[in-house]
Amino acid sequence: MRYPKLQQPLILRYHRLLEAFSKSDDERDFYLDRVEGFLIYLDLDKNQSDLDVAEKEIEDNAERYSAVPKLTYYETKKFMEGFVNEKVYDIDAKEKLLDIIGAKEARENFLEFIYDHLSELDKWQQYYHERSRVRIIEWLRQCEIFFVFEEDIELSKNVVERLKEHKFDAKVSKELQNGREALVMKANTYYSNEALNPRPKRGRPPKQVAKVELEPQLTDDIYTTVPASLRHFLFCPEYSSSAVSFSAKFDNEAQFLASMKGTPKMKIDTKLEVLSQRLESLRHISQRVKDVDEVRSYEPSIHRAMQTAMDDKEVSTVSEGGSKVAKLFEGALPKKRGRPSKGEEQPRPKVKQVAPIQYKTNKKK
Numbered sequence: 001m002r003y004p005k006l007q008q009p010l011i012l013r014y015h016r017l018l019e020a021f022s023k024s025d026d027e028r029d030f031y032l033d034r035v036e037g038f039l040i041y042l043d044l045d046k047n048q049s050d051l052d053v054a055e056k057e058i059e060d061n062a063e064r065y066s067a068v069p070k071l072t073y074y075e076t077k078k079f080m081e082g083f084v085n086e087k088v089y090d091i092d093a094k095e096k097l098l099d100i101i102g103a104k105e106a107r108e109n110f111l112e113f114i115y116d117h118l119s120e121l122d123k124w125q126q127y128y129h130e131r132s133r134v135r136i137i138e139w140l141r142q143c144e145i146f147f148v149f150e151e152d153i154e155l156s157k158n159v160v161e162r163l164k165e166h167k168f169d170a171k172v173s174k175e176l177q178n179g180r181e182a183l184v185m186k187a188n189t190y191y192s193n194e195a196l197n198p199r200p201k202r203g204r205p206p207k208q209v210a211k212v213e214l215e216p217q218l219t220d221d222i223y224t225t226v227p228a229s230l231r232h233f234l235f236c237p238e239y240s241s242s243a244v245s246f247s248a249k250f251d252n253e254a255q256f257l258a259s260m261k262g263t264p265k266m267k268i269d270t271k272l273e274v275l276s277q278r279l280e281s282l283r284h285i286s287q288r289v290k291d292v293d294e295v296r297s298y299e300p301s302i303h304r305a306m307q308t309a310m311d312d313k314e315v316s317t318v319s320e321g322g323s324k325v326a327k328l329f330e331g332a333l334p335k336k337r338g339r340p341s342k343g344e345e346q347p348r349p350k351v352k353q354v355a356p357i358q359y360k361t362n363k364k365k
Helices: 014-023 048-060 073-087 091-101 106-116 118-142 157-165 174-189 228-233 253-259 264-297 299-311 315-319 324-329
Strands: 010-012 029-033 039-042 065-067 147-149
Touching: 010 014, 010 157, 014 029, 014 039, 014 118, 039 048, 039 228, 048 228, 073 091, 073 106, 073 118, 091 106, 106 118, 147 174, 157 174
Parallel strands: 010 147
Antiparallel strands: 029 039, 029 065
16 A cells, blocks of 8 residues: 655654553554554554454554554563662662562552652653653664654744644745754754763753753644544543653553552642752752852942042051041941940959969078
8 A cells, every 4th residue: 555755754752652662561552653653552442343443454554553662571670770770879769679679560669669759759750761762762763764753843833733734745835845954954863873872961060950841832633644443543642741651550640649558648748848848958058148148248338448548548547546447347347246236335354353472582691
């Protein structure tokens, strides 16, 4: 069967592929369409007659659909062990996680421990996405698919939608032609060595800034060649930054948290406690910075006082009782803590009077 020829790189959703990779097992089959890039999920809960028709469509057009590889027990174990060995520094937490990995239901128990220890949660999510991205790119390269992730496209939403609409058209406007060239340049980066072996950049690390989660500007799905027998099996989940992709049983974070041991209130209290500790630390740092800025704010006053004293040639009066320079500085500097204010007499320390020692002298006879 002949299919329309794609005139640009295949636009794929990375987060959907991530979900398909994490949930593909012996009971779940996912397929990627090589013509338009949509995903097929053969859900066993569907009608058996519909499943038979869908499977026949995929078998008859095997060159069009690529089966998403299954996530084996060895690979899941390798994911978890790699994270523990590379990112977990607490000895007790490392030993506990290694025990969980070697026991039954390792994936869900592993995630439950991570969510109970919020200090490890951010590190785990970043590690999992980085390693999964390399795995997905490697598989797409093996399938010889020229692609680009929509989350990485640096074009306006309107241009991306029009590129999807005219992906099979040989002649397009100049604006869309420029957009296609940008897609090609981005797609070539996935075929570089850096894509499979990301290395940290050399030099001084960037300044720590507050991490801001921005939802990518994704466009609507535009598919025109989906067979009628597969329309009920399209896998098109919406983007969610809180999806628990590593879990095989739960589709999102809400379902996973509901299944965890303990009440939801306890989990909320734990998160609030961690947030309060971070806020208290920020207040302490802010107060220290404020104190430094307060001291620096007196520098202009000191310089002006010194300049006035030098211009009036009154520096020599420092030795006199009522020094004018001292008066100029009065109010420019902060008062020392514990020092009595002007007008208050400071009590003098009592000195114990001691009788003078009389030395006896031997008179010569």
